[in-house]
Structure formats: C-alpha cells, structure tokens
Amino acid sequence: MERVMLAENLEISRFVHGYWRLNDWNLGKDQCLNLIKETLAMGITTFDHADIYGSYTCEKLFGETLKLEPGLRKEIEIITKCGIVLKSPNRPLNNGHHYNTSKSHIIKSAEISLKNFGTDYIDLLLIHRPDPFMDPHEVAEAFSDLKKSGKVRNFGVSNFLPHQYQMLQSYMDEKLITNQVEISAWNLENMENGVLDFALEKRIKPMAWSPLGGGYIFKSNEEKALRLRKTLEEIKMELGAKKIDQVMYAWLLSHPGGIIPIIGSGNLGRVELACESIDYKLTRAQWFRIYDASRGREVD
Ligand code: NAP
Secondary structure: EEEEEEEEEEEEEEEEOOOOOOHHHHHOHHHHHHHHHHHOOOOEEEEEEEOOHHHHHHHHHHHHHHOOOOOHHOOOOEEEEOOOOOOEOOOOOOOOEEEOOHHHHHHHHHHHHHHHHHOOOOOOEEEEEOOOOHHHHHHHHHHHHHHHHHHOOOEEOOOOHHHHHHHHOOOOOOOHHHHHHHHEOOOHHHHHOOOOHHHHHHHOOOOOEEOHHHHHHHHHHHHHHHHHHHHHHHHHHHHHOHHHHHHHHHHHOOOOOOOOOOOOOOHHHHHHHHHHHHHOOHHHHHHHHHHHHOHHHHHH
C-alpha cells in the first residue's frame, strides 16, 4: 500500500482504519488482534481513535489487544483525539457534555490515552472539535509540553474551519499536520466551504471521516441516496469494480488534495474492498458525474 508523509517523523498508510465503531463490532481481544493483523497484512498501519470512542472504552480494548503482541506497536501509527467531554458511567467525574481544550485537560487526556494504549508515545494527537471557549495559548503550551516529554510526536485538528486552523496555528511553534474532516460523495460540505482549498494552500493532507457517509447511503431511500447510488452503480460497471463502496473511495482518492480516507467498517471483506479501490482511477468526467449526482444538479 502507498504511504503518505504527514511530517518528517510521521509516515502513514494511504488508508487509515477508524475504531469509532469498535464496540459495534463485538470483538473479543483475540478477534480484535486478528482484525489488526489482517489489516496490517493489507498494508494499513494507521489506526484512528479518540478518547471518547465507545464512551471512553475503545482505546483501552485496542491497548489490551496490543498487549497480546507487544511487538505490534512499532509496526503501527496511533492517532487519537481529545477535547470533547462526555457524560459517561466510565467517567463519573465528568460534569456534563462540553468541550475542554485547557492545558490541563489536553495533557491529562493524552496521558490517559497513553495508559489505555499501553504505549509511551502517540504518533498524532488531534483536537477533536473547534472549541468556542478555546484559549490557544493553553493548547500551544500543552502541545509543546507533550512534544518535549516525547509523549506525543505530532499534532493536528479535526473539524476545524480554515480561520480556526490558522488562529490556532498562529500560537504554535509546531506545525499542525492535518485536519480530519467529514468528506465523501455523500457529504460535500468541506469541499465547498473552503476547508479543502485551505488544506491545498497549506500543503496539508486532510483525513476524511465517514468516507461512505457513515453507511447511510447504502440503506436510505431518500432521493439523494437513490440518485447517487444509481450513478455509483453505473460507474462501478464502467470501471469493472466490485462494489459501489470502491467507487466512493476511488472518488476521494482521485482528488488532487491527497485526501486520506478513514475506513469505518469492522468487516474485513469491506476493508479489503476499500484497499483494492486504489486500483480504480476515475476520469474527470466520471468524478463530476458523482459530484453532480450528490448535488442534484450539474455544475454551472
Ligand atoms: P464510513 O465508512 O462512512 O461508515 C462506516 C459504516 O458504514 C459502518 O457502520 C459500516 O458497517 C457501514 N458500511 C460500510 N460499507 C457498507 C456497505 N457496503 N453496506 C452497508 N453498510 C456499510 O465511516 P465512519 O465509521 O462513519 O467513520 C470512519 C472513521 O472516521 C471512524 O471510525 C472514526 O475513526 C473517524 N471519525 C472521526 C470523526 C471526527 O469528528 N473526527 C467523526 C466520525 C468518524 P460494517 O461495519 O458492518 O461494515
């Protein structure tokens, strides 16, 4: 599998595997280990987490799985996030759902993540969402301390608009290396609101969450889904692809912005299909047929 340089000290796989839905997959540690090894065999070495996934449980299950084969840690890159506080029986002291990007919260959250993963470094830590109460001095200090201590090697953000990204960057010595945002043939918002243009301008490779629209597109009977499925099916036939999932991934991969899709499926067959989609190259005309089908009208 192709590799992507996000920073001098961080190279990741062209596809990332996302563990948000880990609890839905109902895996024991042995099955989780099998999933990690099988995805590694496909060339996916990068795993996306967040402190809050599975109501604060997913990082720990992943970490306990890694403990079964400690050698795996040096073969993989771990991304995790912080900054959202959720009410959870697993965090009885949390006082309501809010954002917290204070220095103390970021450092504490990263330290808990390290413990959960059973590792002494995180490859990439993201601020999960822009925080309207953010003090950028504090974020910069937290990142600087975590970097100096070697606990976190790189930093980025998620769901940030260009002005929010620039504002935070202006307080930091370290370069923010990515913005993880929702992008798919189903959801064009970040393609149309300047987020992708900004990433291109700054030479930042964005990561695309929900690259299949969270799976909604496969089940929905709303007009947009029907229209998009029809076009994806037509292009699937033209490319000789197996599933429309592959056309959706190929649509993201063909974009000049170097978009890195985060696969959200726990089904190995579907992960394999995703990896194969690298082989399908869309023509410009095919790319625009999907874009138009999503928008419901041709470009002007
Ligand atoms: P997604 O790939 O768009 O959606 C995955 C869902 O689609 C799963 O429930 C999957 O079910 C289903 N699916 C996939 N192929 C299907 C098919 N052919 N037919 C029917 N259902 C199908 O990705 P996502 O899970 O929403 O997001 C991916 C990752 O992005 C997450 O794991 C997380 O790491 C990250 N994320 C980040 C943010 C953020 O704010 N930064 C937000 C959301 C997600 P199966 O498992 O059964 O295949």
